[in-house]
Amino acid sequence: MTSTPPFRLGRRTVLAATVASVGCALARPLPAAPSAPGAAFDPVLLDRAVKRAAGLDQIHALVIGRNGAVVSAEAFRGPAVNRAVNVKSVSKTIAASLAGIAIDRGVLRGVDVPLAEAAPGLVPAAVDPRVRRITIADLLTMQAGLEPTSGPGYGRWINSRNWVVDALRRPFVTEPGARMLYSTGSYHLLGAALASASGRSLLDLAREWLGEPLGIEVPSWTRDPQGFYLGGNNMALSPLDLFRFGELWRQGGLWNGRRVISAAWVEASWVPRTRSPFSGDDYGYGWFLARAKGHRIAYARGYGGQMLYVVPGLGLTVVVTSDPNRPARSDGHVGLLNALLTDAIIPAAEMA
Numbered sequence: 001m002t003s004t005p006p007f008r009l010g011r012r013t014v015l016a017a018t019v020a021s022v023g024c025a026l027a028r029p030l031p032a033a034p035s036a037p038g039a040a041f042d043p044v045l046l047d048r049a050v051k052r053a054a055g056l057d058q059i060h061a062l063v064i065g066r067n068g069a070v071v072s073a074e075a076f077r078g079p080a081v082n083r084a085v086n087v088k089s090v091s092k093t094i095a096a097s098l099a100g101i102a103i104d105r106g107v108l109r110g111v112d113v114p115l116a117e118a119a120p121g122l123v124p125a126a127v128d129p130r131v132r133r134i135t136i137a138d139l140l141t142m143q144a145g146l147e148p149t150s151g152p153g154y155g156r157w158i159n160s161r162n163w164v165v166d167a168l169r170r171p172f173v174t175e176p177g178a179r180m181l182y183s184t185g186s187y188h189l190l191g192a193a194l195a196s197a198s199g200r201s202l203l204d205l206a207r208e209w210l211g212e213p214l215g216i217e218v219p220s221w222t223r224d225p226q227g228f229y230l231g232g233n234n235m236a237l238s239p240l241d242l243f244r245f246g247e248l249w250r251q252g253g254l255w256n257g258r259r260v261i262s263a264a265w266v267e268a269s270w271v272p273r274t275r276s277p278f279s280g281d282d283y284g285y286g287w288f289l290a291r292a293k294g295h296r297i298a299y300a301r302g303y304g305g306q307m308l309y310v311v312p313g314l315g316l317t318v319v320v321t322s323d324p325n326r327p328a329r330s331d332g333h334v335g336l337l338n339a340l341l342t343d344a345i346i347p348a349a350e351m352a
Contacts, residue, residue, distance in 0.1 A: 041064075041349055049344035056340070058326055059305070061085075062319070064318050085237070085324070091187070092233075093308070095286065096286025111137035112135055115134050115135065130172055141180060142283070146181070185232075187232025202228070214244045239321050240319075246308045253266045268284075293342060295346065303324065304323055306321055314349045318341060
């Protein structure tokens, strides 16, 4: 049974009883299943939620946790939950996190700095003068104003000889900062700026700034002809490692008591700054933002139904990976995933 999505977003089993043993089999053990009431779920409702997820044929894996403890982690089909998979545009949320850390560390001066100042070597001479007004914030919110490289323009973009130059030489659809134009090119520019400003690759930054403190694996991924790692797509993380990333954000940038991302960046990232033209949901710095049943929800979304949900008020973090080769619209598969969260998983937490 499914229902209309209640908010606008537009074979291997590891259940609570076996989480501890699975953790022992991994290089990076997971927290044991919780016993404190604040970390609990209603067991009947949780079981219903997992069975409902298993009935969605595009889903590959589902990880549910509360207050830092994984209570259900299942791969219904596809790779096991400790195997890295392509998280598609969830990569944008990871890149935005790296931008925040770069600001925290002084690698970038702030979000209001123009791209041309943060990484002057990236901007070619023959561009529209408005390109020099595009800021780091415009890239983070996909409000650069340039013709998008996503959707119909994606193939032409990735087949170009220089992805940075191609993105910057596209015609302006609107003024910088005016509205959201969903574009992976904006995040690729952000990633290239991070690499240029730091003198290090985006892969190195991801491994040192996120992988090392979280104890997660960050495999290499797609690079452009100039060697810049793709800033907004094709990163790979296991569902369990993506859960750790979500937990980092749920805990306000802390992991095991260590400050990884500043609380100020977490707060700034979850402030609505624009709105998705597709789902109608708000968007901050790398995160979509919504409310459902009185709860604030921040989520990352990738093509095919790669989802990371954080519900801070309930201490809830949920990861969904799906078939990366099938579309997942807000009124299709992603809508069903949203309904799974709000109609099944959230009630299981509320009724504990």
